[in-house]
Amino acid sequence: MEQPILNVNTISKSYKHNLILNNISFELYKGEIVALLGENGAGKSTLISIITHLISSDNGQVKLFGKNAFEKSDRETIGVMLQHSFSLSKVTVKESLMLARTYYSNPLSYEELIILADLKEKEDTFITTLSGGQNRRLSFAITMAGNPELIFLDEPTAGMDSHARYHFWKKISYYQKQGKTFLITSHYLEELEAIASRLLILKDKNLTFNGSIEQLRKHAGQTEISFNSELPFTSFKTFSTIVSHSVTGTRYHFLTNDTNGFIKELVPHLTDVHNLSIKPHSLETLFNQLNKGDN
Numbered sequence: 001m002e003q004p005i006l007n008v009n010t011i012s013k014s015y016k017h018n019l020i021l022n023n024i025s026f027e028l029y030k031g032e033i034v035a036l037l038g039e040n041g042a043g044k045s046t047l048i049s050i051i052t053h054l055i056s057s058d059n060g061q062v063k064l065f066g067k068n069a070f071e072k073s074d075r076e077t078i079g080v081m082l083q084h085s086f087s088l089s090k091v092t093v094k095e096s097l098m099l100a101r102t103y104y105s106n107p108l109s110y111e112e113l114i115i116l117a118d119l120k121e122k123e124d125t126f127i128t129t130l131s132g133g134q135n136r137r138l139s140f141a142i143t144m145a146g147n148p149e150l151i152f153l154d155e156p157t158a159g160m161d162s163h164a165r166y167h168f169w170k171k172i173s174y175y176q177k178q179g180k181t182f183l184i185t186s187h188y189l190e191e192l193e194a195i196a197s198r199l200l201i202l203k204d205k206n207l208t209f210n211g212s213i214e215q216l217r218k219h220a221g222q223t224e225i226s227f228n229s230e231l232p233f234t235s236f237k238t239f240s241t242i243v244s245h246s247v248t249g250t251r252y253h254f255l256t257n258d259t260n261g262f263i264k265e266l267v268p269h270l271t272d273v274h275n276l277s278i279k280p281h282s283l284e285t286l287f288n289q290l291n292k293g294d295n
């Protein structure tokens with residue numbers, strides 16, 4: 001059986017007796033893109049910092065590439081992009097990428113990195129004058145400078161416009177096809193829904209979900225059915241197939257695990273139902289539902 005490239009085993013962490021992470025365990029396999037989700041303050045950045053040996057945990061072990069000890073050479077095989085971009089004054093985009101390359105024995109070429117950052121026209125610009133989104137793109141290129149195998153990205157697309165985000169995810173997909181592995185936190189859940197093969201959800205200090213989006217859908221309700229109707233909610237509330245519901249004006253939204261069963265129950269009312277929409281439950285809605293604890 002394939003060996004994981006990362007084992008996180010019963011990691012716990014407190015800050016000043018305040019427990020942040022409780023017995024977190026999971027594995028990553030080569031070529032996966034895994035999304036790490038959780039509300040603000042859930043402990044995502046703390047977990048990434050522990051895995052990448054930037055801070056220590058109180059309990060548990062992290063095994064990278066099958067080894068318990070974190071060795072100097074592991075700096076070559078992992079890439080870490082933290083939330084806060086760095087800013088050295090009087091250093092240009094080109095100089096920062098060239099500098100990053102010098103830390104590694106087998107770096108990506110400068111040409112690949114400047115294309116990755118999409119900053120060719122800005123290569124002689126001081127990095128302190130870059131916009132927030134441009135700075136994130138530069139940080140990503142610096143993260144990839146050493147041609148790492150396993151990459152941790154903490155809110156990588158924060159501040160990027162939609163065009164930059166689109167190209168960013170295309171690049172992630174390109175590197176995944178080369179066998180690279182990613183653990184990514186983001187608040188743009190819809191984007192991760194399209195690209196992540198697996199989700200990890202941190203809630204109330206614990207890892208409450210570790211599985212595919214399809215498994216999450218089964219866990220939390222599969223389909224979202226919405227329509228407009230002048231009928232009162234009492235006309236629908238007895239449906240046995242409803243998992244949860246909400247109403248905005250005259251538009252009803254229902255979640256169900258049994259789409260066919262719901263439609264059968266809706267048939268007697270169809271003449272009073274308009275603009276019917278049936279779609280898979282989005283990750284965003286599932287995630288909010290799970291975080292509210294009403295799944």
Ligand SMILES: Nc1ncnc2c1ncn2[C@@H]1O[C@H](COP(=O)(O)OP(=O)(O)OP(=O)(O)O)[C@@H](O)[C@H]1O
Pocket residue numbers: 015016020038039040041042043044045046047
């Ligand atoms: N050095 C520290 N000292 C004390 N508390 C800390 C420290 N670092 C983080 N925390 C606290 O630990 C908790 C988890 O923080 P963390 O940054 O890991 O969350 P997060 O899930 O990454 O949040 P966000 O989505 O907002 O980035 C927060 O309550 C934070 O205030």
